[in-house]
Amino acid sequence: MIITVVTWMALILPATDDAKVAKPFIATGSIKSVGKDEEAGKKLVARDKKGTLDVQLGSDTLIESHRISSIKDLIPGSTLHILARKQAEQLGTGGARYPPMLIQIQAIVAGSFRPPAVPAKFSGQGFSWVSGSLKSVESGREREVANYRLGTSLGTEVLLIERRKASFLKKRQKIFLSGYLDDSDRKNRKLEAVEIMLLDPRWKKYDATHDLKNRKPQPKKDEDEESEEDEELPF
Numbered sequence: 001m002i003i004t005v006v007t008w009m010a011l012i013l014p015a016t017d018d019a020k021v022a023k024p025f026i027a028t029g030s031i032k033s034v035g036k037d038e039e040a041g042k043k044l045v046a047r048d049k050k051g052t053l054d055v056q057l058g059s060d061t062l063i064e065s066h067r068i069s070s071i072k073d074l075i076p077g078s079t080l081h082i083l084a085r086k087q088a089e090q091l092g093t094g095g096a097r098y099p100p101m102l103i104q105i106q107a108i109v110a111g112s113f114r115p116p117a118v119p120a121k122f123s124g125q126g127f128s129w130v131s132g133s134l135k136s137v138e139s140g141r142e143r144e145v146a147n148y149r150l151g152t153s154l155g156t157e158v159l160l161i162e163r164r165k166a167s168f169l170k171k172r173q174k175i176f177l178s179g180y181l182d183d184s185d186r187k188n189r190k191l192e193a194v195e196i197m198l199l200d201p202r203w204k205k206y207d208a209t210h211d212l213k214n215r216k217p218q219p220k221k222d223e224d225e226e227s228e229e230d231e232e233l234p235f
Contacts, residue, residue: 022180022181022182022192022220023180023181023182023183024180024181024216024217024218024219025177025178025179025180025181025191025216026176026177026178026212026213026215026216027046027048027049027050027053027176027177028048028174028175028176028177028199028212029046029047029048029049029053029174029175029177030046030047030172030173030174030175031044031045031046031047031169031170031171031172031173031175032044032045032046032047032052032171033045033171034169034170034171041057041165041166041167042056042057042166043055043056043057044057044169046175046177046191048177050189051189052189053177053181053189053190053191054188054189054190054191055177055179055190055191055193055196056190056191056192056193057166057193057196058192058193061166061193061194061195061196062163062194062195062196063163063164063165063166063168063169063195063196063197063198064112064161064162064163064164064195064196064197064198065161065162065164065168065197065198066159066160066161066197066198066199066200066203067159067160067200068157068158068159068160068200068202068203069110069157069158069159069160070154070155070156070157070158071108071134071143071150071152071153071154071155071156071158072154072155074110074134074158074160075134076133076134076135076136077133077134078110078111078133078134079110079111079131079132079133079134080108080109080110080131080132080133080134080145080158081108081109081110081113081115081129081130081131082102082105082107082108082109082129082130082131082145082150083105083106083107083108083115083118083122083127083128083129083208083209084102084103084104084105084106084127084128084130084151085102085103085104085125085126085127085128086100086101086102086103086126086128086130086148087100087101087102087103087151088100099144099148099149100147100148100149101148101149101150101151102130102145102148102149102150102151102152103151104127104151105150105151105152105156106122106127106205106208107159107205107208107209108156108157108158108159109158109159109160109161109209110134110158110159110160110161111160111161111162112161112162112163113161113209115129115131116209116210116211119207119208119211122208130145130146130148131145131146132145132146132147133145137149157203159200159203159205159209164198168198169196169198173198174198174199174201175196175197175198175199176195176196176197176199176212176215177191177193177195177196178193178194178195178196178215178216178217179191179192179193179194179195179217180192180194180217180220194217195215195217197210
């Protein structure tokens with residue numbers, strides 16, 4: 001009898017608020033408005049396919065701007081991350097030697113970037129991420145990264161990523177949002193932002209460089225739970 005009553009109560013009682021808040025969330029959209037005066041740099045309103053979002057920024061919110069550049073416009077010494085296949089040194093006729101190269105280049109990213117896992121469609125084909133400083137060789141005619149020549153033209157597109165402060169955010173910018181969503185009030189959805197990226201709509205390789213659809217943050221830990229380290233303390 002007791003088990004029956006407990007089960008019945010569990011079915012009729014509403015879910016706790018904890019189940020409705022702080023859910024890992026991602027969205028693409030645009031900035032509708034930014035906070036003013038005391039809210040500047042702390043709050044903005046964004047628009048996604050489900051409506052508006054009140055976005056709260058914290059001191060650790062990561063903000064990045066993305067724009068397309070080209071290899072020839074990058075400064076020597078810039079850090080590049082290249083998704084490509086490696087080709088070892090080749091020997092030609094008459095004793096000619098061709099240096100190691102990066103071939104079949106799929107994407108090049110410059111700036112503040114941590115390469116993700118190699119996309120599944122490339123992982124079994126010998127592709128890998130190669131990172132290093134950009135060097136100008138052959139009297140400026142060619143470029144080299146991590147001792148590999150770039151087997152592509154100097155006009156090849158590069159996604160340039162730069163860290164930004166909240167003051168860089170403006171109305172109508174296209175953005176990607178990642179964070180923790182409270183949608184318990186569907187008319188007043190709130191997001192605690194972990195990451196805000198100002199996307200470049202011309203970049204068609206986000207699946208390879210960022211995998212946006214799988215970029216949700218990890219679920220929040222219960223603050224009431226003691227960590228293993230706390231449990232081991234002698235007091």
